[in-house]
Amino acid sequence: FFLCHALLEAHSLKHITRCFSQMGRPQCDAALGSKQLCDLRQPMLEETEEPDVEPLMQGPSEVRPRRPRISAPHGSWQYKLESALEKKFHLSERGTDVATEIRAGLVTWVTMAYISVVNPMILSEARADPVLGPMSFRGVLIATCLTAAFGSFCAGWFANLPFGLAAGMGLNSYFTYGICSALGVSWRVALTACFMQGLLFVVVSAFGWCSRIQHFAPQSLKFAITVGIGLLQAFIGFQLMGVIKASPETLVTLGDIQRADVCLSLMGMLLIVILMMADIKGSMLVGIAAVTVIAWTTGIVDAPTEAVAWQGSVDELVSPPSHGIGSLWMQFDFDGYFGNPQVIVASLSLLLVTIFDTAGVQFGIGLRAGLLDENEALPGSTAAFLASSVSTTLGACCGTSPVIIHNETCAGIAEGGRTGLTAIVIAALFLVSPFLAPVIEAIPKCATAPPLVIVGLYMMSPVTGIDWNKWDEAFPSFVTVLLIPLTFSIANGVSAGLLAFIVLRVVRKYVEPPKQEETMLV
DSSP: OHHHHHHHHHHHHHHHHHHHHTTTSHHHHHHHTOHHHHHHHHHHHHHHSOOOOOOEEETTEEEOOOOOOOOSOTTSHHHHHHHHHHHHHOTGGGTOOHHHHHHHHHHHHHHHTTHHHHHHHHHTTSOOBTTTBSOOHHHHHHHHHHHHHHHHHHHHHHSOOOOOEEEOTTHHHIIIIIIIIHHTOOHHHHHHHHHHHHHHHHHHHHTTHHHHHHHHSOHHHHHHHHHHHHHHHHHHHHHHHTSEEEETTTEEEEOOTTSHHHHHHHHHHHHHHHHHHTTOTTHHHHHHHHHHHHHHHHTSSOOOSOSOOHHHHHHHHHSOTTTSGGGTTTOOOHHHHHTOHHHHHHHHHHHHHHHHHHHHHHHHHHHHHTOOOTTSOOTTHHHHHHHHHHHHHHHHHHTOOOEEEOTTHHHHHHTTOOSHHHHHHHHHHHHHGGGGHHHHHHSOHHHHHHHHHHHHHHTOGGGGGSOTTOHHHHHHHHHHHHHHHHTTOHHHHHHHHHHHHHHHHHHHHHHSOOOOOOOOOO
């Protein structure tokens, strides 16, 4: 609380100083209450300079573009760098700046860095190959980080979207238990299924068929997808915090909120909310850092014994194929794949799940970030689909499960990320993640879970855009909102909502009473 109080005081002082240093701007005059001065100077402002760009309303979110303002001295290397970033990513057009994008990328990486450790834990349990044995844990870790870096970079550089890509949770479980264990095949056959799924994904993405799925869905269903993703994020967050837990009688129930880690996570969530109320930049990052430090110092979780693991990671990169990532590179078994029809069906299932999952997350995040155009389409969506599909193909070659856009991207959106520079920062951090494995493993769940709950709240506002008075729109939206968190799958919710919408639209003309023709009196 002392830390929170100090930050609030510092923010107030910074706000006052900024207002006095920018007396020429009407916004500061309004903040200081000098309405008369603003009215007197307004004609002069219109004659001397162009007014700020009008607020651009794109869906429920509002983005306020502004003219580029580069603080570095003209001609310096800082000026050239900021100018190049402005030209490439259109920062001012989307109402952001370099510092905000870097901070958003850092927040997104912190909330999704767990995948670099969790994914190897799940894939290393896959059915062992008779010749090569089980998958190498550190090899999968490096493959996960490399493909996440590649996918995030492609989404940022080519699509200019703030998306963080990595191996999808749920898809990795399907890899291990749904394909290897259930079908009795080795991880090499499962990697082949992922490779074939990735190639098909590249084809449908290149022809724009994935983007057409987004355009086909009605507006109300798109809003429902955003709300459902928010509920799923909040559900996952509360689960990781320990606030809710599994129950054999009621499926879920209240957890032990007297545990130290649960209390600390609740305090961290409250701290983030207070900081966001005060409009303090980096609120989520401050909350994560504060909870992590407290958990380490109080012994709730063990602090890392080393900050980096240079030697171990380098050894894995250059080690012989039997010990490092080389044991996973291009280890396909096409005979086992084409000789088992069930595996072919499993790869097609992976394709459908990946398409619906990526489409839903894309639109939900784009809607909440205010990035949709006047046709309610997301600019750069085809490039984002290609980033996911090519990363999935590359991931299969390296030795990991399909790559998708992570829901944790919403945390960076809430922090202000709006352009591909956020994704570039995420890519850079994932590139060094294999060396930071000791620190990543030591960051507790009670620190990274609260931002997910805040993100869930952040994504609730589109619910007001659903027309609840029309049955053919309300029911599919309701089904989508419910099934996404209850089935723990975005694809299940999206497919169920689309199916309900199609059926109700077909039968509507047979069950709706005919409209009464109004007689016009002249």
